[in-house]
Amino acid sequence: MLALDIRNINKKFPSFELKDISFQLEKGYIMGFIGVNGAGKTTTIKSILKLTHIDSGEVHILGKNMAEHELELKQEIGFAFGSIDFYTRSKIKTLTDTIKKFYENWDDQIYSNYMRRFKLDENKKVADLSTGMKVKYSLALALSHGAKLLILDEPTSGLDPASRDDLLDLFQELIAEGEVSILFSTHITSDLEKCADFITFIANGQIVLSGEKEEFKEAYLLVNGSKSQLDQVKDRMISYKTNSFGFTGLIQANDFDPSSGIKAATPSLEDILIYYTKKGENLHG
Amino acid sequence: MNVAISNTSEKPIYQQLFEQISAQILKGELESGYILPPIRQAAHELRVSVITVKKAWEELERRGLINTVTGKGCFVAEFSPDEMQRIRNEMVMEQLVNEVTFYKSFGLSLDELIELLKKVY
Numbered sequence: 001m002l003a004l005d006i007r008n009i010n011k012k013f014p015s016f017e018l019k020d021i022s023f024q025l026e027k028g029y030i031m032g033f034i035g036v037n038g039a040g041k042t043t044t045i046k047s048i049l050k051l052t053h054i055d056s057g058e059v060h061i062l063g064k065n066m067a068e069h070e071l072e073l074k075q076e077i078g079f080a081f082g083s084i085d086f087y088t089r090s091k092i093k094t095l096t097d098t099i100k101k102f103y104e105n106w107d108d109q110i111y112s113n114y115m116r117r118f119k120l121d122e123n124k125k126v127a128d129l130s131t132g133m134k135v136k137y138s139l140a141l142a143l144s145h146g147a148k149l150l151i152l153d154e155p156t157s158g159l160d161p162a163s164r165d166d167l168l169d170l171f172q173e174l175i176a177e178g179e180v181s182i183l184f185s186t187h188i189t190s191d192l193e194k195c196a197d198f199i200t201f202i203a204n205g206q207i208v209l210s211g212e213k214e215e216f217k218e219a220y221l222l223v224n225g226s227k228s229q230l231d232q233v234k235d236r237m238i239s240y241k242t243n244s245f246g247f248t249g250l251i252q253a254n255d256f257d258p259s260s261g262i263k264a265a266t267p268s269l270e271d272i273l274i275y276y277t278k279k280g281e282n283l284h285g
Numbered sequence: 286m287n288v289a290i291s292n293t294s295e296k297p298i299y300q301q302l303f304e305q306i307s308a309q310i311l312k313g314e315l316e317s318g319y320i321l322p323p324i325r326q327a328a329h330e331l332r333v334s335v336i337t338v339k340k341a342w343e344e345l346e347r348r349g350l351i352n353t354v355t356g357k358g359c360f361v362a363e364f365s366p367d368e369m370q371r372i373r374n375e376m377v378m379e380q381l382v383n384e385v386t387f388y389k390s391f392g393l394s395l396d397e398l399i400e401l402l403k404k405v406y
Contacts, residue, residue: 172328172332175325176325176326178325194333194334198336214340266297
């Protein structure tokens with residue numbers, strides 16, 4: 001069963017557009033949604049949640065069409081946008097009391113467990129929380145109504161390494177029963193190297209590739225060699241950097257000839273992100 | 286069952302899991318009938334993705350090292366000493382094929398290599 005099934009979303013802004021966004025997440029798994037700043041991660045997430053109007057396309061969640069079952073499905077979704085920027089002068093307690101009314105399955109016990117786990121004080125005002133605490137509070141809100149699908153925009157980016165590690169542990173704990181699925185966007189790819197099952201990569205408003213993590217990485221090769229070797233592969237490279245020792249760059253695995261003698265290795269997610277972002281730059285060099 | 290995962294290794298994590306567990310089975314440290322932890326539990330504990338563990342377990346099964354009983358879990362298979370040796374040699378050979386490419390790139394002859402191996406083994 002698919003937890004999330006996104007089909008051909010298009011959305012045009014004056015200076016940016018989402019083009020034909022499609023990807024699927026199977027129930028019980030973690031998908032990392034990666035891309036550099038401005039690639040379209042947040043716009044895609046807002047489109048999924050109907051927080052922005054889409055020009056065309058369909059979103060199916062847990063087998064139901066979001067356009068027809070929005071209210072019902074939102075009970076099953078927990079979402080967080082990495083911060084809380086509203087009612088900042090209110091106490092956390094007041095804000096929680098307002099938000100929980102929207103959820104039929106809100107569980108005070110689970111909520112207070114998360115508040116303890118995240119070391120959050122309910123009597124503090126939102127404005128007095130640090131960036132990391134705001135992230136944690138928004139997560140506590142997203143996790144306290146038994147959501148089956150978590151959609152989290154940059155949940156790790158404001159957190160210190162220890163809190164990030166705790167959070168990733170929590171994500172794995174949440175999916176351990178196979179019932180909960182998580183989509184989370186990030187540009188901190190190291191968070192995904194371990195815990196993510198699937199990766200969806202967006203650049204310039206288009207999905208570059210979506211797939212199982214190892215297969216995703218193996219679709220590319222990080223190659224390096226001498227300047228003369230560069231001439232052999234230059235035309236097929238996604239992008240490359242040169243220095244006095246030679247060159248390093250990214251190439252699609254099926255564009256690479258293993259008999260060329262050029263050294264090639266499986267790239268990290270970060271390598272893929274970096275070289276993809278530089279795509280086209282070498283044309284001017 | 287002991288597993289130590291390296292995130293800096295060039296080897297995919299599922300491969301590391303597969304190799305370490307198969308070594309323990311083939312050395313007899315994990316006896317036949319031993320129950321492997323459930324996939325999702327192992328993934329959480331090892332802090333790796335569910336699919337990574339799934340792939341490792343699938344590879345163990347493909348090699349005939351474990352059996353999956355639906356609803357019960359994965360068990361270390363039963364095999365004769367002959368079979369055990371066959372699987373072990375098969376796996377070691379695969380590794381050697383890779384290593385040999387490295388030694389050949391330095392122009393070593395087989396005799397030279399054996400001499401060096403004797404010194405370090």
